[in-house]
Amino acid sequence: MEKHILIDRSEAVKRFRPIAKDSHKGLQGHALIVGGSYGKMGSVCLSAKACLKSGAGLVTAYIPKCGYDVVQSVVPEAMVLTDDYNEHITSVNHKLSLQAIGFGMGMGQDLDTHQAMFHFLKMxxxxxxxxxxxxxxxxxxKEWLEILPKQTILTPHVKELERLIGHWDSKLEMLENVKTFAAKYDVIVVVKGAPTLIVSKNVIYENTTGNxxxxxxxxxxxxTGIITGLSAQHYAPADAAILGVYVHGLTADLAVPETGHHAFIASDIIHYLGKAFLTLEQ
Ligand SMILES: NC(=O)C1=CN([C@@H]2O[C@H](COP(=O)(O)OP(=O)(O)OC[C@H]3O[C@@H](n4cnc5c(N)ncnc54)[C@H](O)[C@@H]3O)[C@@H](O)[C@H]2O)[C@@H](O)CC1
Ligand SMILES: Nc1ncnc2c1ncn2[C@@H]1O[C@H](COP(=O)(O)OP(=O)(O)O)[C@@H](O)[C@H]1O
Ligand SMILES: [Mg+2]
Structure with missing residues (x-):
């Protein structure tokens, strides 16, 4: 029988690790956030900041040149590497020693960027x-799915998922197709929605936080920034996905009594991350 597990506080606490007293930024992991294009640099700022606020020791953003001032100003804690090209990514060149990479937000789909992704995945x-x-x-x-590192985490919303695995007629069929897909390529799929479902090794995890x-x-x-930040700290991929989705949703549950639904924006998720992580330490 297939396993279906609710991601509640106890599942999150099981996976959460406090930061050691004698830790330093070099031990907390270095994450690379690759994304952005002209007009969509905010996505990288949000991701890089969330990555830092989830405990990663160092975060570098890899972006097209036009985003340099934006990211340096909005997220001064992050380092920045720029592509040779101004408006979108055309290659991913770095000599960094990294523990995790978050890839794709705001990146656009220019043909140059396709090529850059292929060369990146090969290396x-x-x-x-x-x-x-x-x-x-x-x-x-789709043939590039074969060259993903084992246990790569994919975080599609429903539309992105449909592009990836094709159409389905029922939720049951969708879940069957995601399970087959996840097993075939040895990936973890975070199906974002209300609620978010995570498919990993034939187990379906259903999140209970968020609104x-x-x-x-x-x-x-x-x-994506949160999950990348946890991965950089050596959380196993499934644990990073499960814990990340839980705290992400929890920020909204903690915030809503103060912000309401309308005024809550993505930066508020980042703002409430501290309170969300604190609930796991108690
Ligand atoms: N400030 C920024 O720079 C932002 C940049 N963004 C970037 O903009 C690009 C386009 O992303 P989008 O996701 O908007 O475009 P998509 O075309 O992938 O998705 C948008 C469509 O999906 C539908 N959709 C999304 N979630 C759904 C769900 N749970 N159920 C059913 N339908 C759903 C929406 O109704 C809409 O029709 C990406 O690169 C993204 O990272 C966005 O993240 C928004 C913020
Ligand atoms: N009604 C909702 N209830 C709970 N979570 C939601 C709801 N709507 C959106 N979310 C969450 O918000 C996130 C939206 O992701 P996505 O569509 O990729 O946004 P964007 O591309 O704008 O950053 C997902 O984590 C999703 O689960
Ligand atoms: Mg998105």
């Missing part, structure tokens, strides 16, 4: 979280 063996246009480009080039306040631009970019 990369660092734990990977793929979102947004990274997923859309994969959907156009409609999260229906706002950039919510998913923040989630």
């Amino acid at each position: 990369n063996s660092v734990p990977l979280v793929i979102d947004a246009d990274g997923l859309n480009i994969l959907s156009e080039n 409609q306040a999260l229906a706002t631009a950039g919510s998913g970019d923040v989630l």
